[in-house]
Amino acid sequence: MFFLLILALAVLYPAVHILNGWLFDFATINHHISLIYLPAFLRLFNLLVLGSIYGTFTTILGGLFLMGNFNESLALALFNIACSASSPLIALFGFKLYFKRRIQLTSLRDLSTLTLIYCICNSLIHHTAWLFLASTSEFDLQAASWMFIGDFNGALLGAYLTKALIDTLEKRGFNFSGSSQPKN
8 A cells, every 4th residue: 555655645746746736937037047946745645755865766756757757868867856855854854953852843933944944955965966967057056946946835835725624524524633653
């Protein structure tokens, strides 16, 4: 059953990426940056729900499924996947290192802090990788800022949509109020 969840979330990742491009075409800066990027939420969701190893694996698998959607070199595509998968992992480890504890999934402060760290990491890691791969000649702070904003907006929107879905399901008789331990 766990394998099916991993596979479903891995397939959901490119589907949400494609849907995001369609829904938020007006917010697209370029083919790698949008001012609203919902898959940013899924990267964190995968990690928090499935744990560090399986969550990262799920994001990598989803990135591999998505790879054909871009017209770029294999090296650049694999670097983008590595950046996308490593950013939430680095943010989570940074959170644990700084606060000397695990994230509390019921704490809005913890989730907000992790989201901010993740969005900063993701933007910096992607733009640094593009700099080293020579797809750009200098670090573009403005594009990095736009990516941060897009990831943050997408993560917030994804969290709100997930909360609305949980509330709707609870009204229909599903119970999600039991405590759960984070998988991180």
